[in-house]
Amino acid sequence: MIDDTRGWLSLFLGIIAAAFGAIPLLFDFGVIGFNLPFSILGNILSALLILGAVFLFIDSAHEDHLQWVSIIIGIVLLVFGAVPLLAMFGVIPDFLSEILAVSIIRNIMLVVAGVFLMLGSGD
Secondary structure, three states, X not given: OOXXXXXXXXXXXXXXXXXXXXXXXXXXXXXXXXXXXXXXXHHHHHHHHHHHHHHHHHHHOOOOOOHHHHHHHHHHHHHHHHHHHHHHXXXXXXXXXXXXXXXXXXXXXXXXHHHHHHHHOOO
């Protein structure tokens, strides 16, 4: 049962993260016939990955059964979200951004983050 603001925020962020990752994956596999616009999606995905990672770190302090898994996924998400933004500002080389910009990997990580955020919302 969700009875605090942290739980509701985690559930809401998890649903959005899972949707932003699942819609492009389902489109790529031919399951659905529509996709999210890429120009909007690129910046939102990076911001959503960073936000999800930070919230997973915060949320993992309140979890018992998935604490270390949430921390590890949070670190991976933080890297996936921060590298494209850092490359855009010229802080790191562009080739790192291109390696981590493989859409299927980012979308799978976003779905995984959404699932863990939704799982953590009930604790």
